[in-house]
Amino acid sequence: MVRDIPNSPDMLPITSTRYVGKAVKRIEDPALVSGTVEFIDNYSVPGMAHCAMMRSPHPHARVLSVDTGAAEKMPGVYAVLTGEDVKKWCNPMATSPEGWGAYCLAVDKVRFVGEPVVAVAATSRYVAEDALELIDVEYELLPVLVDPHKALEADSPTLFEENKTNVIQDRSYTWGEIDQVFSEADHVFTEKFRWNRCGANPMETFGCVCDWDTVNDYVTCRGSYQTPGFMALGRAGSFNLPSNKIKVISHPHGGSFGGKGGPRGTEIAALLSRKAGGRPVKYIEDRVEYLLAGAGQSWDRYYKASIAVKADGSVSGFKVDLLDDQGAGSEGWGTISVAKPLAAFTGCYRIEAAQYNMKLVVSNRAPTFAYRGYGPPPHNLVLESLMDIAARELGVDAAEFRRRNYIQPEQFPYTIPSGNEYDSGDYEAVLDKVLGMADYQALRAEQEKLRAEGKLVGIGVASTVEPGVFDWNAYSTVGVAGVGVPEGVKVAIDIMGQITVTVGFSLEGQGQYTLAAQLVADYFCVEMESVRVAYAATDVAPPHFGPGGSRLGVAMSGAILGACQKIEDKFAQVVARLMQTEPGNVELMDGHMRVKGVPGAEMHIAQVAGTMLNRSDLLPPGMEPCPEATYVWTAPNRNQPDDQGRCRSYLTAANACHVALVEIDPGTGVTDILKYFIVDDCGTRLNPATVEGQIQGGVAQGVGAAFFEEYVYTEDCQPLVSLFSDYLLPTIHEVPIAAKGDVVTPSPVAPLGAKGCGEGAIHTTPATLMCAVNDALFPLGVQIRETPMSPNRVWTLIQQAQ
Amino acid sequence: MTTGQKISVTVNGVNYEREVEPRLSLGDFLRHDLQLGGTHLGCEHGVCGACSILIDGKSVRACLMLAIQADGLEITTIEGLRDPQGGHLHPIQQAFVEEHGLQCGFCTPGFIISTVELLAGNPSPSDEQIKDALGGNLCRCTGYETILRSVRLASARVQAGKAAAHNSA
Ligand code: FES
């Protein structure tokens, strides 16, 4: 029997929910505050070796020779791995499009500073690092590809020689009558923007413990894996092993944000284990390694963009030319982040035509990876900045200008020019609420007053759509095949009525185990303490993906509800047999299976589970005695993209509007965030406390990207950032505590009406802050179009103005 | 290769005698030699504060000290805060749970240790004082709001506890 997944908490089989929709405490937290959680570096096994890596000091060089003789003889060293071993035992990293991945250790050449060249496994990390000192590598330096704009030139050095080009992808999309829209526009505004590299930097770096069972050719990898199933498949491809001969076990990890990495470290540790005869090998990336060459660098972008505006202030067209410096190859799937803006290309606005020209090139900087939001944060900064430019030129207030262009509530479901369908929203309600909270008119008046005193004070208003619940079809345009991202869970009720939910992902901070317990507890009307959430490794878990693309909360909810419904249906058969009625007359309510319309004819779910497991004589003939169910959810109604990449890709469209008040110190260029307001609409809030935590955490990362975080390289591609004293993460002093409010427009299509909500704040914060800084700078006649808006950059602009 | 040196340290009230290499960091010693893995390492160069521990009541970064420098010292790590008999969380730990003061929890032991130090010296800190005390701890998940609230709640609880103790005395 196929049933619809409930799209509202009211539809749960409980008189009134006790946990869903409430700010319940997280079940993850007692162990985390006690320091007893087994993060990967807390795990060890007897006989385990420790890995250290020698990394390239050159951005581009041929490896002429590697002498490991002395290191191999050093006491305490188990194995030394070089490019020669890797060439024999491993394939280059799979990429999309194909052919832009390196081997895990440099084979014949290095393409960026920090690329691993030799790895050692020894009795301790200390001994392994000693052994590195004994290794000699001879390099022949190659010309360096520094400027991505020059990647196309015939005489520029090529990084992947067999590809004969430095262009990974060059694609244009046209949606609607773009030329006509621009030629008929009353105004066209064009600007250039530069988003410098920043990235995830979770507080825990990547780590793993791998062992290669050399008898059975079976590889087990434990580690801080965000998407374990994906990791297992990729390693099977790299090692030429059947996919069921790699097992990945994900440990709880200290944040991820897309930028945890892992493929290189995992392959190196596994191959070292193979070379050391199957001894388990631990690799813990240190922060210097992470900053130089981990998965922490993202979004190195040069934009030129235009909007077309009619005299009445309606925006009719949006064109974006993007040059994206992917760094030394696309092993980090950075291509995907260039494609993601298709899911919300035109933001909150009724823009009829759009165009996207994207050029992805390589350079001798570290490869770029995913980072929370996966592409829209820079894209939104471009669109929202252009909205401000247009508003100013037309003499319309920034908030009012946006209001005039919003998609209207009655227009949902709304298909945007780039093809995605937004499920629901009320953008004006969100705007009105945040303007009310900020007392916008008074704020503008205050700004006037301060400006008159000569202060550089600015207000930023930005509205965005957060596409949630990704589907692979969103990325097929950059070469990723597939429609559907299954997320599976197993729900099992034991003979005592205790319930276990088995999932394929581990903890990384979003509170998903708590959400699982909330849902199951309300579905079967038990205490949350009666629900345990168990992690299953890739070899036994149902099909799963894990966190990513603002997806897991919704996808897991769908899977849990589906599994609970299946159990309910089984229980109905059992109870119908016992009570001599039809299964259709039996329903679950408040933890009891009841015969409809017969008061007192009911059984508690624990009794039903017990009957199934103990009394086969009482079951319907032939019934499987299994009070458990597995359900694999994927978003409904997805489709294949057309030749312009148009498809229903992301299931939900959350919305947010941020308002910021900033003041710039003209003497130092330092920007102070004086006030910050957020209203967001992510449909049903399943746990308001964790939703707010996601928002505030995203604000912090947005502040970092806007003002502080940057991977700086020299003119010859030498990285200048290798410590947290160079890469500036915002501290408690820099992050504003945003005043937050909500509007709830449930999704009509998603489980319980909830929308993906993990990324909305980082989508919106950098845009809001750039709009605010430019508003502050406006009286000086200068504007900033580059991130981060560091004191130095702002100060230099102010000097130019004077 | 280096040779070992004998040290004697007291961690969470337990005395340990160990032979360690002079170059072994205190962080590695606690985590791997003593299996007290709650002291996390986020940077190993003194910036993130995840490795904070208390030595004689003062917070110290375990990544910036050598194990041999801890010879003869009294150390408290995150594992030492829970009541060892009843297993109850320390009031500061409890406040972090109640106020959602953590997401991934990797930075959390460091924040809690810094808070222990703060409230020991100043049981009712202002927000500015809290920020000053926690300004050397990085968190990538929370955006600090709930951490600030956790510390406020912990402070209120400590105050209430003191008042109760005072009244019953
Ligand atoms: S690990 Fe010690 S301060 Fe970061």
Ligand code: FES
């Ligand atoms: S909770 Fe993840 S770093 Fe603070």
